[in-house]
Amino acid sequence: MTIPATRPADRYSPLYFLASLGAGGLAVTFFMYLFFWVPHPGQPVPVFEDVAQAFASGGPVMQGMIAVAYFGIAVLAFHNIRLLVWNIAQYRRLKGTPAWHDLTSTNAETQLLAMPLALAMSVNVGFVLGMAFVPGLWSVVEYLFPMALIAFGLIGVLAFRQLGHFFGRVLTRGGVFDVTAHNSFAQLLPAFALSMVAVGFAAPAAMSTVPLTAGISLIGSTFFGVAAILYAVVAAITGFNSMLHYGTARESGPTLMVVIPIMTVLGITFLRQEHGMTHTFGAEVSAVETLVFLSRLMAVQVVFLLLGFLVLNRQGYWRAYIFGAGDSAGAYALICPGVALSVMLQFWLNAGLVASGLVVKFSVGYWAISALAVVIQIVMVWFTFHLNRRHFGRARGSAPVPAE
Known part of the structure; x- marks a missing residue:
């Protein structure tokens, strides 16, 4: 007799929400083409009308770039939503099972925060789709901002409820948190989720012309951003201490680089x-201050990128x-750092180097740095579909067992 073959994704884990998250992040990287390379006078982000005008008046290079951006946004947004729906269905089936009990009685309970993390990303993807594909969106955008704030607020409440259950268990009952299993940065996932809520909450602050809407956005995004920073500092210090004692958990090695997307998301929030x-x-912030701020964030990202690759290579994670x-x-979890670096490079270049006058926009140096961001993006697109084939593709045969 044989045991029917299964796909890896059939052994469900809430970490599969990261598959939806990664696809959504990559959709945003394609929107960066439009954001930084298409003129959008009159509003802080490009909308359908700006892109249509650029396509009609631009040359073959501009038209090709826009076509690639739209194709990338559409395909990856589809995968983002498809994988989110699949994950929610699997999550609901998991609840109440023995596997759910095991998950919520160990350190791994914080994996549940991958759900609000992916939900927040999908709301951001929804805005990208609206700006890219919906004509006349900007005429009603002030009505959409309060709805966005409500959506991100509800996702934030979900994240805090899940965290409250975790903290209520580990901080009131001694001995239930296994310090020996804390030897990774896996516990930074809640900080990533809170920072994703913060960046979504901050969007109306950057785009709304209604002071009340912008003010609520500023206050709410500050709350979630500060909460993310506090949690990240505590989890990183205790996790690094455990890694020094017990070594890094091999399967959790990619979490060493989760600091990279947290830096990008918080950076965009600020x-x-x-x-x-x-x-x-009416506040005043100079371009060079922004450059230094982004450079500091990138320095942190590079340090953790090098640390992560060092550990993953030594442990043979790739093989x-x-x-x-x-x-x-x-x-x-390895998709997020690449996506975050690509996006951060674009912001560092345009909001930092170009704005401060160190690099001329569309010069040779400009395109050299842009090319680096695009290369990282392309590698992450390949990597995403490589993982999808491994985890969601056809089962790899069956495992024979002796007949009784």
Whole structure:
């Protein structure tokens, strides 16, 4: 007799929400083409009308870039939503099962925060789709901002409820948190979720012309951003201490680089706040201050990128879980750092180097740095579909067992 073969994704883990998250992040990287390369006078982001005008008046290079951007946004947004729906269905089936009890009685309970993380990303993707594909969106955008704030607020409540259950268990009952299993940055996932809520909450601050809407956005995004920073600091310090004692958990090695997307998301949060404070409330922030701020964030990202690659290479993670026989849902955590670096490079270049006058827009140096961001993006697109084939593709045969 044989045991029917199964796909790795059939052994469900909430970490598969990261597959939806990664696809959504990549959709945003394609929107960066439009954001930084298509003129959009009159509003802080490009909308359908701006892109249509650029396509009609631009040359073959501009038209090709727009076509690639639209194709990338459409395909990856589809995968983002498809994988989100699949994950929600699997999540609901998991609840109440013995596997759910095991999950929520260990350190791994914080994996549940991958759900609000992916939900927040999908709301951001919805805005990208609206700006790129919906004519006349900007005429009603002030009515959409309060709805966005409500959506992100509800996602934030969900994240805090899940965290409250976790903290209520581990902080009131001694001995239930396994310090020996804390030897990774897996516990930074809640900080990532809270920072994703913060960046979404900050969007109206950057784009709304209504002071009340922008003010609520500033206050709410500050709350979630500060909460993310506090949690990240505590989890990183205790996690690093455990890694020094017990080594890094091999399957959780990719979490060493989760600091990279947290830095990008918080960085965009603060840039959005800065834009709102400048254009709505009359604050003054110089371009060189923004450059230094983004450079500091990138320095942190590079340090953790090097640390992550060092540990993953020493542990043979690539041979075990990316190109070998093993499969781990946590491998999807490797998409986020690449996406985050690509996006951060674009902001560092345009909001930092160009704005401060160090690089001329569309010069050779400009395109050299842009090319680096695009190369990282392309690698992450390939990596995403590589993982999808491994985890969601056809089962790899059946395992024979002796007949009784």
